[in-house]
Amino acid sequence: MSTPEIQSVTSSALSSTLLDRHPRRLIITGGAGFIGSNFVHYWGQHYPGDRVIVLDALTYAGNRANLAGLEGHANLRFVQGDICDRALIDTLLAEEAIDTIVHFAAESHVDRSILGPGAFVQTNVVGTFTLLEAFRQHWQAQGKPEQYRFHHVSTDEVYGSLNPDDPGFSEITPYAPNSPYSASKAGSDHLVRAYHHTYGMPTLMTNCSNNYGPYHFPEKLIPLMCINILLGKPLPVYGDGQNIRDWLYVEDHCSAIDTVIHRSQPGETYNVGGNNEVKNLDLVQMLCTLVDELAPDLPVRPSSNLITFVKDRPGHDRRYAIDATKIKTELGWTPSVTVEEGLRRTVQWYLNHPDWWQPLLSEEYQAYYRKVYA
Numbered sequence: 358m359s360t361p362e363i364q365s366v367t368s369s370a371l372s373s374t375l376l377d378r379h380p381r382r383l384i385i386t387g388g389a390g391f392i393g394s395n396f397v398h399y400w401g402q403h404y405p406g407d408r409v410i411v412l413d414a415l416t417y418a419g420n421r422a423n424l425a426g427l428e429g430h431a432n433l434r435f436v437q438g439d440i441c442d443r444a445l446i447d448t449l450l451a452e453e454a455i456d457t458i459v460h461f462a463a464e465s466h467v468d469r470s471i472l473g474p475g476a477f478v479q480t481n482v483v484g485t486f487t488l489l490e491a492f493r494q495h496w497q498a499q500g501k502p503e504q505y506r507f508h509h510v511s512t513d514e515v516y517g518s519l520n521p522d523d524p525g526f527s528e529i530t531p532y533a534p535n536s537p538y539s540a541s542k543a544g545s546d547h548l549v550r551a552y553h554h555t556y557g558m559p560t561l562m563t564n565c566s567n568n569y570g571p572y573h574f575p576e577k578l579i580p581l582m583c584i585n586i587l588l589g590k591p592l593p594v595y596g597d598g599q600n601i602r603d604w605l606y607v608e609d610h611c612s613a614i615d616t617v618i619h620r621s622q623p624g625e626t627y628n629v630g631g632n633n634e635v636k637n638l639d640l641v642q643m644l645c646t647l648v649d650e651l652a653p654d655l656p657v658r659p660s661s662n663l664i665t666f667v668k669d670r671p672g673h674d675r676r677y678a679i680d681a682t683k684i685k686t687e688l689g690w691t692p693s694v695t696v697e698e699g700l701r702r703t704v705q706w707y708l709n710h711p712d713w714w715q716p717l718l719s720e721e722y723q724a725y726y727r728k729v730y731a
């Protein structure tokens with residue numbers, strides 16, 4: 358499948374080429390989390406006529422404040438619920454006449470999966486199975502309509518770790534997950550693949566590199582470092598800080614999913630990345646420089662004085678990188694935000710929104726922090 362006339366799809370260009378599209382009726386699972394909430398904002402801006410049901414259990418990572426400005430919108434309904442609750446999902450699929458699931462809900466943090474893997478198996482494997490099975494029966498009961506889609510949002514971490522000279526992960530790289538998080542995501546990916554292969558269910562899958570941007574919970578590297586700089590707390594860099602991640606601005610991830618939902622054949626899978634490989638220590642130093650420039654008052658300046666090497670994460674993957682050739686050549690998607698621009702926007706967002714992040718530094722968060730950084 359090739360569409361060579363498409364050079365590059367930005368989000369606005371894509372929506373303007375789809376003026377004759379049918380409105381969709383979507384469940385967005387995990388829509389109160391980091392990427393899910395960015396996607397709900399994105400979708401509302403691009404497809405305001407679509408019906409959106411956000412299904413989210415509001416775990417520690419879910420936050421109604423991430424959907425600020427959307428509450429009360431006639432086409433948006435928020436449902437607090439668990440993706441393992443089959444009866445709830447059956448009811449929502451039927452009463453809202455859903456044709457599309459975009460599935461973000463997950464336990465998503467590697468360090469938490471090391472402390473307690475059980476919740477990862479439950480939500481990521483059993484929860485994904487529950488959604489797949491409910492959607493299969495709904496799709497079959499409706500006579501297998503051609504426009505139905507089940508889009509599974511996954512990670513590049515299912516492929517394991519790369520050596521310095523290895524090419525980036527492609528869609529045919531063998532799975533080799535190393536953490537309980539990535540193993541549970543790999544399990545869910547295999548179920549999605551099997552539902553297409555066995556039942557012909559119209560699934561889609563994207564495996565994306567590390568995201569960053571607004572509404573990112575401060576257990577992950579970038580928001581944790583931003584907030585610690587603002588508070589004058591140590592910046593804990595694991596091991597030697599030479600691990601590499603490929604960073605993608607969250608809005609680019611949203612436009613990639615949009616592109617796949619609208620342009621891909623059912624059953625396809627695409628790797629999504631930012632072409633932005635950066636060593637952790639370099640990234641933290643970039644953040645320090647940016648916060649030093651943008652924040653008028655800081656407890657410690659230069660903030661790079663706060664960098665502290667701490668004990669390494671067990672089983673820490675050394676390098677992730679994505680070969681995004683397939684989504685570029687088949688669907689015309691490329692990322693549009695450089696890491697310099699994306700980090701600047703992100704730092705400015707955290708500076709402007711202490712009211713968003715201060716309440717997240719809860720007792721639960723402090724207890725988690727003490728365990729990981731003991």
Ligand code: NAD
Nearest residue numbers: 387389390391392414415416418419439440462463465568
């Ligand atoms: P997140 O932890 O910020 O949000 C997860 C959301 O899922 C939260 O709102 C939480 O309340 C909800 N949730 C958890 N368990 C649930 C359950 N049982 N039922 C219903 N809702 C539940 O995660 P994120 O970073 O936004 O990641 C979203 C998805 O994208 C995940 O599937 C993750 O594996 C994938 N992904 C993330 C990244 C990244 O860099 N963050 C990269 C690639 C892929």
Ligand code: TYD
Nearest residue numbers: 467567576577578579593594595600602637
């Ligand atoms: P993270 O944001 O947890 O994403 P992932 O583990 O899914 O890639 O971590 C990104 C990188 O930053 C990873 O190599 C671990 C490292 N890291 C630190 O060095 N210190 C920290 O405090 C955290 C949270 C992460």
